[in-house]
Amino acid sequence: MRHSMPVSLATGLLSLSMLGHSAAENLPPGQVDFGKFSPPGGGGEFVEVNLGASLISLAASFVQKEEPDVAQLLNGLQRVHVNVIGVNDQNRTDLEKRSESLQQELTGKGWERIVTAQQQGQDVGVYLKTEANGTVQGLVVTVMDGKGQAVFVNVVGNIKPEQLATLGERLHIDPLKNISPATNKAQKTEKAEK
């Protein structure tokens, strides 16, 4: 009796922590947790946009009449998450490490890297999570601009490969604008000298 209370309490706490952990792991297949970013010191730029399905569908209803194809694309999205962080001497190393860690995590979880570009001080990576039928469940874009910004973008939803370029156009994600369906099937690597 003396020990049953602490044991019960410990068991309950352990169960709750496991439940929380499993809940955190149960993200949709295309969703990636970038972790928490803080505004850089010294007043550097920081932008975070987090749009859920309901807000995206509101936007889709706005454009339904004018551009039904864009509305259809938007209605297939579940989440759009964007982080833009100004890079300075204080956070450059940390951001580079987080970017590398994220890229390794994505590769380990079966995400397909379709674009890797390093040119003029920019390190760009585009990753796709696809279903067996070719539908894109998630998209991650990472941009490390050594002189200015670090950008992390995650788009979650049911995206047809032929819609990727349209998505890049509408959301102004430059690395996506030149994506074609053929690119999704083969890795395209470009490395250019500075």
Next chain:
Amino acid sequence: MSAPQRPAFPASERQLSLGWIVASAFLLTLMLGCYSVVSFFQLGSETAALRNSCFRATGGEWHKRIALNAGWLSTGLARVLAGIVNLPPEARTALAAVHGAEVGVYRQQGAHPASCWPTLLDSADRAMGPRGWERVVGVVNEHELVVVYMPCKRLSPERVGCCVMVAQGEDLVVVGARGNLKPLLSLARDRVHFREMHFALR
């Protein structure tokens, strides 16, 4: 000869009941009026929570410059009056769309350094998260901070709400709004050339 039947409610009792009903209605109206007047100068709970999160994060003393809250009663009254006054259709549409709006403007002596923006952001997230609101947009630069919160639960165009906080220098502005977006969406579709709009992500 049988005795005359007494009425179920004698006239005096009927008059007394009627008096009580009138007095209760008057009292209720008075209370409603007082509540409306008092609440007109107080922010709603979510907007106040967002404001207080900034106060906690920055410390010091903030001075209220203005705080106004137009709730369902005020906006309903505005819609009734709009039906009487000759207003442009866009104004009528805007009034029909807004179910409530509030704004608070505060000032604290001494501009806040950019170093307090991360603390302010965290404080706002901690205040709004348990209330079921999530940060949709957060923009921070050297001079200002702008955050927008919306309810986590599924939105419908008929019931949309948002809270916005802008901190710049010595000034803090918090705004809350809720309403029906459908009339505004129809108006915007008729007025705005969509192809000129961009979803800007830089």
